[in-house]
Amino acid sequence: MISTFFYNLLAGYLPPILAEIGSVVGVFIVGTIIVLNIPLLLGWVDRKLSGRIQSRYGPVYTGPFGLLQNVADVIKLLGKRFITNQSIDKLIYDFIPIALSVLAALMIFVIPLGSPGLILVSIPYNLLFIYIFLALSPLLVLLAGWGQNNKYAMLSGFRGAAQITAYELTLLMALISIGILAGSYDISSIVNSQHTIWNAAYLPITLVLFVIASLAITERAPFDVPEASQELQAGWKIEYSGIRYGLFFIAEYVRLLVVSMLIVYLFFGGWNGVYLPDYAWFWIKTTVVTLFMMSLRWVYNRPRIDQLIDIGFKWLLPLSVINLIAVGFIAVY
Amino acid sequence: MRSGTGLGLISNFRFMEKERNRITINIGPVHPSTHGVLKFKVDISGDTMKKIEPEIGFVHRGVEKMAEMKYYSNFMPIADKLDYIAALNWEVLYASVVEKALKVVIPPRAVYLRTMMCELQRIMSHLLFIGHSGEDLGNTTLFMWGFRERELLMDIIEEVSGGRLAPMYISLGGMYYDLPPGLIPKLASTLDIIEKRVKNEYRALSYENGLFKMRTVGVGIIEANLAIKYGLTGPNARASGIKCDLRKNAPYLAYDKLDFDIITADAGDAYARFVVRVNEILESIKIVRQIIKDLPSGEIKVKVPWIFTIPPSYTFVRQETPRGEAAMYMVTDGGQKPYRLKIRAPSLYAVQAMSEIFVGGKVADIVAILGSLDPTPGEVDR
């Protein structure tokens, strides 16, 4: 546990109260650095991957293999002027990008980073915490749609709210069935319960439900219906510019990574593996899952909002209820 | 939309079902999916379109007025830019109308070369359409792939004429240049590549992809009588089951000597229009292969002076461009310039029909239907 590590490091030189504060500061700095680097790295991977799929190179000029392209983009975004509409709701407008990125960042603080001890803040039931943070952010999208006083943004906000209502129950049901089987909502215990056999083999339907629902809830393409740059230009991001717009990328990529990590933890045995150290196993699996989630974006087009909600309510939700009952029976007998 | 706090919008939501409180949104003129500069004023209720009013004229350049002010030969570069996606088709059309008025007969090799260029341009235009359809539905990969294959043909056109988008290859009385040596084998292999990719790679990503079908099947249905009512032609009409193709019905150039079919579909929805165009690419490849096989040798042009006069006459020519039946009606008065040149742009009628096709669809269908009708603002606005 990283906070304990900092505490023990500082306790030798400082009184306990200062060491406590120091460990909090340390955790905060480490977590922020991790969070800020995720979009830089994942953004690069996303660009390169899409380039490969689409028969082009992706970024090549900035740094080796174009690795610094996203750093350049951040510098550009920082240097950009804020262009804001006169009729926006200033409070909501300013609040949304910060709230979204902070919510996303909080998930990195409570999720294990590859081995049981490698966690910034250790809390029980961290799976439920992460679920709450995932399910809250779309409500902020609705608020963002209102706050910008723009028709496109408002339509997008409505879409976001509708989409999330349709899918968050499915996600919750999938999480509950995992929880029932493992007997805990703590990620470490869930991983340990998969020591002999992965949940993916036990619960293939839950896996499919979880992947679809998490794609929808993170508004990742092909389920980026609220953003829909072809119909609604950029949806709820439409009035944002400069680094405010950049903050959305933090939220987007951090949520993508967290969802991929969750899939590995919940279904593919987390850090369980042979020969290699546990974090190596975990990050190999996470890379594969993340690349899979990313590549979905480049091979599928986006469904329409009414079709998306149809799928959510008519198919996924009933299926997830049945699945939950079935898992309950398995767990009891 | 009222100003003030964002939360004031809740009241808008409550009244949305009432007619006078519908939301009006403007799609365009500057919008990623209007294929240029078109504008739609859409009244929506919730996510459903209730009334739609297309507005055109944003790239109106006064082409018909320009024609009256230029010598016959000098209008060619402007005919090029009418539809910048199918420039060669319009060049051929304009050359045909002037040659018909002049009573010039072009040599057989030029006829075949023109036919070949028309078909290559049709393939390029339809590839761009496929790419745009993917982009409109949110699949950027299809967009890139469409451009990738189009680029191969662009290289061929560039090698032949020196230009890419506006090649200026057709001259009055024939062609400017003959094919460069070694082009035919290169063209043949390019066609093989395109055929293979359209049949395999595109299939997986578009016309047999579940999500793609979900977005296009049953969307923007044009019944045959609606197509006739608005005068739709080309692939849009053929997707509604109307067997109209000027290449077959009123053959011009070398089309009566070539073997090909009219591609039709019955459903009349966005998916049918997509499939018709995909099959037309394959059909055009077939045509080009036949032309390569029996391309006659000989002269490529007859001498037509740069400045000449045409006696008073009315000349009407219509041909099949990738977007439908295009026509030019030229009135001459014995002078060195056309007295009046009226251009019929097939896209204009497709855009006009949109006000009826769109009603009842969702907002997301705007781009799907618009993309499937494949208009070019350049020729709509002239």
Place this chain on the structure above:
Amino acid sequence: MEFLDEIKAKFPNVLESVDGSNENESVLLLKDKTKIKRVCKEVKNHFDILFMLMAVDKPPKIFELNYVFSSYKTQNILTIRVNIERDKAVIDSISSLFESADWEERETYDLFGVEFIGHKNLKRILLPEDWPGRPLRKDFEVTDEVRNWTGLDLKF
């Protein structure tokens, strides 16, 4: 061609053939512009769509309107040619018969100033609403008013 005789038989004194027609393209001159709607009603039995509508400015007296009709089944093209007075350019709209005439008539109104009576939405289509003049008329000149036009006076 039968359809030509049929149409002409319905309107014996007002329609006459024009020289220069070839096998598929026939031209009929309509002498009485008030009959245009009834002639078009008859044409509709033989043709599917209004293919194009070409106005030709023949100063000082005449606007010549060429209604081109085509059919999906045959190769035939029929042009109905009507002459109207230039200073009183008014004619009945046929947009209720042929839907595709709607925008063609608006365009002719826009660029020539020909008014179509009975058109449900006769306003400019290609040019902005406050554009001075009718540019495709032969007497159109680029005046100062045109040169200084900014489009900013238009009220939305």
